[in-house]
Amino acid sequence: xxxxxxxxxxxxxxxxxxxxxxxxxxxxxxxxxxxxxxxxxxxxxxxxxxxxxxxxxxxxxxxxxxxxxxxxxxxxxxxxxxxxxxxxxxxxxxxxxxxxxxxxxxxxxxxxxxxxxxxxxxxxxxxxxxxxxxxxxxxxxxxxxxxxxxxxxxxxxxxxxxxx
Amino acid sequence: xxxxxxxxxxxxxxxxxxxxxxxxxxxxxxxxxxxxxxxxxxxxxxxxxxxxxxxxxxxxxxxxxxxxxxxxxxxxxxxxxxxxxxxxxxxxxxxxxxxxxxxxxxxxxxxxxxxxxxxxxxxxxxxxxxxxxxxxxxxxxxxxxxxxxxxxxxxxxxxxxxxxxxxxxxxxxxxxxxxxxxxxxxxxxxxxxxxxxxxxxxxxxxx
Numbered sequence: 001x002x003x004x005x006x007x008x009x010x011x012x013x014x015x016x017x018x019x020x021x022x023x024x025x026x027x028x029x030x031x032x033x034x035x036x037x038x039x040x041x042x043x044x045x046x047x048x049x050x051x052x053x054x055x056x057x058x059x060x061x062x063x064x065x066x067x068x069x070x071x072x073x074x075x076x077x078x079x080x081x082x083x084x085x086x087x088x089x090x091x092x093x094x095x096x097x098x099x100x101x102x103x104x105x106x107x108x109x110x111x112x113x114x115x116x117x118x119x120x121x122x123x124x125x126x127x128x129x130x131x132x133x134x135x136x137x138x139x140x141x142x143x144x145x146x147x148x149x150x151x152x153x154x155x156x157x158x159x160x161x162x163x164x
Numbered sequence: 165x166x167x168x169x170x171x172x173x174x175x176x177x178x179x180x181x182x183x184x185x186x187x188x189x190x191x192x193x194x195x196x197x198x199x200x201x202x203x204x205x206x207x208x209x210x211x212x213x214x215x216x217x218x219x220x221x222x223x224x225x226x227x228x229x230x231x232x233x234x235x236x237x238x239x240x241x242x243x244x245x246x247x248x249x250x251x252x253x254x255x256x257x258x259x260x261x262x263x264x265x266x267x268x269x270x271x272x273x274x275x276x277x278x279x280x281x282x283x284x285x286x287x288x289x290x291x292x293x294x295x296x297x298x299x300x301x302x303x304x305x306x307x308x309x310x311x312x313x314x315x316x317x318x319x320x321x322x323x324x325x326x327x328x329x330x331x332x333x334x335x336x337x338x339x340x341x342x343x344x345x346x347x348x349x350x351x352x353x354x355x356x357x358x359x360x361x362x363x364x365x366x367x368x369x370x371x
Contacts, residue, residue, distance in 0.1 A: 054233040056267075057365060084362060086331045114328035116340065116359040128325075129304035129365040147303065148365065 043139035057149040079105035192301010204289035221253030232364035261297035266367035304363030324359030
């Protein structure tokens, strides 16, 4: 009995330890899927950050976004990190990056080639520069966009206006 | 109340002006606007202006840089554009608007090296004050503007992307810029005169 308990604790400890290193999955999605996700009429506030592994300011601000998933765990806030890397870089760049950083938020890769046809459908205010962030709450009919790098403070401040 | 009004008005003005300061690149040129000339330092040390090249019917002005992977992905296509269109009166003028303090690989010396290594046959100018990029409304690299000569002026005729596939030039289906140039050189307005593309944010000077 004691031994069984011991191995159970060991197994649990092992699982806990293994978790951060576990390969986070990255779904590859097309535009209609993203549009569907962003148009749900829910009271959940979405923080959608468009980034890429090659984009230095994106990589710099990414921890601020990922932190929200922990900070707002008990509130109706959902962080979605949309990688704009090429789909061909999924296994080579994106997955290793997500794993190395131990990202806790959902990561998807938007697999589209022609920005001129999809950027406006994501948001007409997006000129195509990265990073780009949308904070939206469809139930409250609120939406804000930021085509610039954001500090942790700036992000918190902007998000507060949606959650309160 | 009467005393409060000027105070409120002052607050409003202050709020508005801070908004303007925060959003310097939001405006910029639209197609049809007259483009102001500039005087920027080329990698050969000489100053370059649009007015210098009297033979030019127009220009392909491209805001680009050394460091952005998208700019690199398009570099050869920019070189090829110059080869093809300079002969037809529309040479490329490349402008690097990045602040080297923020993007160290974009220093003037790095620009000189890049232009030499890749044998740029067109000017590669440093927009040191970032004034030109702001004036044009460039937000990213690469970001292109086709200018057409009208007398001594240059008018913006196309703004946007080169084509629809940054990763693989062989997979391109629509060459937005070349299509626009075909129209423009035929004396017509471009049927698609404004397109969007993914790129790196311009590395603005930190306030």
